[in-house]
Amino acid sequence: MLRALLLTLSVVAIAQAELCKPDAQNAFKVRISIKTALGDNAYAWDANEEYLFKAMVAFAMRRYSSKSTTQISNVLLCNVTDRVSFWFVVTDSSTNVTTVPGSEVEAAIRMTRNRINSAFLLSDKTLQFLKITSTLSPPVEPSTPVWLIVFGVVLCLIVAGIVFLIVSGIQKHKKKNKESAERENLEEKVEVTLENGIPCEALDLKAGRINGVFAADDERFTSL
Amino acid sequence: LSGAPEIPKEDSRPQWDNKFQYILSCIGFAVGLGNVWRFPYLCQIHGGGAFLIPYFIALLFEGIPLLHLELALGQCLRKGSIGAWNTISPYLEGVGVGSWMVSVLVSLYYNIVLTWVMWYFINSFQEPLPWSVCPLNENRTGFNEECYESTAVNYFWYRKTLNITPDIAESGTLQWWLILCLATCWAIVYLCTIRGIETTGKAIYVTAIFPYLVLTIFLIQGLTLPGATDGLIYLFTPNLNSLKNPRVWLDAATQIFFSLSLAFGGLIAFASYNPTKNDCEKDAVAVAIVNSMTSLYASIPVFCVLGFKATTAYWDCLDRNIINIIDEFDLPEESIMRQNYTSWISFLNSSYPEKFAGLKLKSCNLQEFLDQSVSGTGLAFIVFTQAIILMPGSQAWAILFFIMLFSLGLSSMFGNIEGVFTPLLELRIIPKSAPKELLSGIICLISFLIALCFTLGSGSYWIDIFDRYAGSVPLLVIAFFEVIGVVYIYKIKRFSKDVERMTGRKLNLYWQITWRLISPLLLLIVFMAFLTLQMQKPPSYTAWNPKYEGFPMKEEKVYPPWVQAICVLLAAFPCVCIPLVALFHLVKQKRRSKDPSFGPPQVFSCQGANS
Numbered sequence: 001m002l003r004a005l006l007l008t009l010s011v012v013a014i015a016q017a018e019l020c021k022p023d024a025q026n027a028f029k030v031r032i033s034i035k036t037a038l039g040d041n042a043y044a045w046d047a048n049e050e051y052l053f054k055a056m057v058a059f060a061m062r063r064y065s066s067k068s069t070t071q072i073s074n075v076l077l078c079n080v081t082d083r084v085s086f087w088f089v090v091t092d093s094s095t096n097v098t099t100v101p102g103s104e105v106e107a108a109i110r111m112t113r114n115r116i117n118s119a120f121l122l123s124d125k126t127l128q129f130l131k132i133t134s135t136l137s138p139p140v141e142p143s144t145p146v147w148l149i150v151f152g153v154v155l156c157l158i159v160a161g162i163v164f165l166i167v168s169g170i171q172k173h174k175k176k177n178k179e180s181a182e183r184e185n186l187e188e189k190v191e192v193t194l195e196n197g198i199p200c201e202a203l204d205l206k207a208g209r210i211n212g213v214f215a216a217d218d219e220r221f222t223s224l
Numbered sequence: 225l226s227g228a229p230e231i232p233k234e235d236s237r238p239q240w241d242n243k244f245q246y247i248l249s250c251i252g253f254a255v256g257l258g259n260v261w262r263f264p265y266l267c268q269i270h271g272g273g274a275f276l277i278p279y280f281i282a283l284l285f286e287g288i289p290l291l292h293l294e295l296a297l298g299q300c301l302r303k304g305s306i307g308a309w310n311t312i313s314p315y316l317e318g319v320g321v322g323s324w325m326v327s328v329l330v331s332l333y334y335n336i337v338l339t340w341v342m343w344y345f346i347n348s349f350q351e352p353l354p355w356s357v358c359p360l361n362e363n364r365t366g367f368n369e370e371c372y373e374s375t376a377v378n379y380f381w382y383r384k385t386l387n388i389t390p391d392i393a394e395s396g397t398l399q400w401w402l403i404l405c406l407a408t409c410w411a412i413v414y415l416c417t418i419r420g421i422e423t424t425g426k427a428i429y430v431t432a433i434f435p436y437l438v439l440t441i442f443l444i445q446g447l448t449l450p451g452a453t454d455g456l457i458y459l460f461t462p463n464l465n466s467l468k469n470p471r472v473w474l475d476a477a478t479q480i481f482f483s484l485s486l487a488f489g490g491l492i493a494f495a496s497y498n499p500t501k502n503d504c505e506k507d508a509v510a511v512a513i514v515n516s517m518t519s520l521y522a523s524i525p526v527f528c529v530l531g532f533k534a535t536t537a538y539w540d541c542l543d544r545n546i547i548n549i550i551d552e553f554d555l556p557e558e559s560i561m562r563q564n565y566t567s568w569i570s571f572l573n574s575s576y577p578e579k580f581a582g583l584k585l586k587s588c589n590l591q592e593f594l595d596q597s598v599s600g601t602g603l604a605f606i607v608f609t610q611a612i613i614l615m616p617g618s619q620a621w622a623i624l625f626f627i628m629l630f631s632l633g634l635s636s637m638f639g640n641i642e643g644v645f646t647p648l649l650e651l652r653i654i655p656k657s658a659p660k661e662l663l664s665g666i667i668c669l670i671s672f673l674i675a676l677c678f679t680l681g682s683g684s685y686w687i688d689i690f691d692r693y694a695g696s697v698p699l700l701v702i703a704f705f706e707v708i709g710v711v712y713i714y715k716i717k718r719f720s721k722d723v724e725r726m727t728g729r730k731l732n733l734y735w736q737i738t739w740r741l742i743s744p745l746l747l748l749i750v751f752m753a754f755l756t757l758q759m760q761k762p763p764s765y766t767a768w769n770p771k772y773e774g775f776p777m778k779e780e781k782v783y784p785p786w787v788q789a790i791c792v793l794l795a796a797f798p799c800v801c802i803p804l805v806a807l808f809h810l811v812k813q814k815r816r817s818k819d820p821s822f823g824p825p826q827v828f829s830c831q832g833a834n835s
Contacts, residue, residue, distance in 0.1 A: 035557040082555060082556040085551075147347045150349050151404060154342075158411045158415055159411065162415050162418070165661075170659075
């Protein structure tokens with residue numbers, strides 16, 4: 001009885017070893033870089049973390065095909081290295097000797113990638129599934145490109161400056177024209193009231209227009 | 225009325241508000257983008273500290289004498305370049321016309337460089353900086369191929385900014401974003417030069433002093449960066465063997481000449497707005513020394529940053545190799561660090577040679593990264609922008625850096641525009657009653673329209689052509705004729721008396737020797753050497769071609785014949801003006817001598833020149 005049990009266990013173990021080995025069919029290599037991601041807060045990779053990993057993969061398989069009955073024991077891990085890298089394979093829950101096709105596992109993992117990452121506090125780059133590529137998220141782009149806004153501000157300032165300078169130049173020009181025009185007017189008025197270099201007002205006061213000498217001579221001659 | 229004061233002749237001609245404005249304008253004109261991106265490069269490739277020896281010799285025997293000559297000429301004759309040379313001798317008016325033409329050509333393409341700087345400036349307000357990440361390709365599975373093969377910085381410069389075509393013969397389309405920036409740049413130039421030196425004199429306070437502030441900030445920041453000392457040691461370690469190469473001496477002479485912006489006519493224009501009794505000798509020495517000191521001062525932060533960039537590239541190379549090794553050999557993380565990298569490599573190579581060779585690791589050598597030297601636009605828009613991404617607070621550094629470049633370029637543009645504006649003003653192109661604002665507006669508008677050609681896809685190839693041919697050979701020729709004209713046609717004895725009247729001191733023996741003999745000889749040698757070097761190989765250029773098999777290396781191509789013809793035209797046209805205009809005046813004189821009613825042309829002296 002005991003021997004039969006031991007025999008079946010060893011057969012199962014050998015079978016499992018056959019299923020999970022590097023480059024086996026439907027097996028995936030995982031590489032984890034905890035120290036790169038967390039630095040001083042890095043945790044050690046031990047059997048408990050492996051258990052969590054198996055649980056997450058089982059969870060992913062269950063989510064993917066809702067009727068799935070994948071158990072944690074269906075996820076096999078092997079060849080764990082110090083790097084922290086290992087291979088894993090998912091066995092079919094109905095028959096414990098065949099593995100789930102790789103495409104299904106890949107699709108399941110892709111669907112639940114975020115949850116798996118956050119369970120380990122890692123990212124796509126630090127928790128790598130070597131054959132499963134991730135789609136990159138597009139960069140956030142604002143509705144109007146920022147540079148247009150800055151450009152608009154700069155242009156408005158410059159146009160305001162130019163307009164201000166041109167307007168002030170025109171005003172200065174007009175003031176200069178008005179000043180020179182006033183000076184010309186003043187000179188004309190001065191000319192009008194000059195006769196022989198003597199202002200007319202002065203002449204009138206001195207009664208210069210009517211020469212009294214000649215007027216007085218009229219009495220010497222007899223009138224006709 | 226003997227007691228009445230003389231009406232000063234300076235009344236009708238605009239004047240500088242104070243001497244400081246004038247000195248600052250000359251310094252701003254001389255100190256330009258070349259001080260930041262050409263001088264450090266020359267120091268690097270020509271033996272570090274040893275390059276300073278030919279540089280200072282060239283400064284002493286070529287730079288300072290020519291600068292003094294131009295400033296004294298402008299101050300004495302109180303006219304722009306065309307008018308001044310016409311006054312010296314009508315047969316030499318061609319020299320003035322030549323400088324005017326070179327100023328026009330350089331103004332056209334120089335503003336495009338400022339356009340690029342402005343484009344980078346307005347893009348620096350984003351987080352993350354647009355040149356730090358590659359855009360994704362159409363189906364979002366990876367990055368854009370062109371970007372991925374080269375770098376994000378290269379992609380942003382060649383594709384997003386220039387949208388460059390793979391060949392100069394393919395013009396491509398007008399890039400609307402560059403047109404917008406170009407219009408803005410010309411609007412800024414118009415704003416600052418709208419009334420000639422009245423407005424540039426105020427603007428220069430900002431544009432000439434601001435770069436020094438930013439350089440100091442970068443210096444302090446640069447010295448704190450890791451790897452900065454490596455860069456500085458690399459830059460300043462003198463290698464005296466390099467002095468045996470005549471190329472080094474030629475580069476020093478040309479660098480001093482182009483750095484001081486001689487023979488553009490701009491310096492003559494600036495000096496012509498001075499009062500006659502001004503010490504032009506001290507001014508010339510001051511401006512030349514400040515220019516050279518600025519070059520040295522600017523090369524320190526540049527090399528700190530380059531050293532930082534080389535160190536980070538070296539560390540990246542090491543880190544990539546370490547990751548590859550750890551992944552392949554399944555070693556625990558952080559078992560191999562940068563410090564014990566070499567010991568691990570030798571251990572692994574001896575224990576597992578085939579597996580190790582299968583990794584195909586790239587060799588990381590710090591010296592190799594330091595040796596990558598770049599000058600010109602490559603330094604500013606590729607190397608520096610990459611370094612800025614790595615600094616903390618990159619937006620602020622990028623904004624500061626590009627404002628600094630913009631101020632440096634803008635103050636040089638003022639000199640270029642003044643070299644175009646002043647002679648046109650004196651030639652009375654527009655009626656006297658029309659305001660100055662109209663003339664400067666016309667100049668800026670026409671320049672903007674012509675410069676639209678440079679916003680095409682092939683624009684940057686054309687800028688290289690203009691830079692290499694229009695902004696180099698004609699200047700040497702014009703400067704040579706300037707010295708010969710003043711010393712042998714105007715006669716140095718007369719000029720010495722004029723300078724003595726202006727400065728109040730007798731002309732030093734140093735000036736006599738350099739003006740009479742050394743400077744013209746040096747110019748002739750430099751011109752000949754420059755020409756022979758250009759003609760040694762057919763003119764070629766490097767094109768950015770994503771379909772090239774060696775991509776991301778640039779493809780070396782030869783200019784097609786029609787482009788070569790344009791190069792020759794650009795170089796020859798300003799030079800050919802000199803004999804053409806002399807011939808024109810000769811013909812005019814012959815016709816005038818046949819008509820006895822005209823008297824002989826007036827002989828003048830410096831003091832008798834009317835403004």
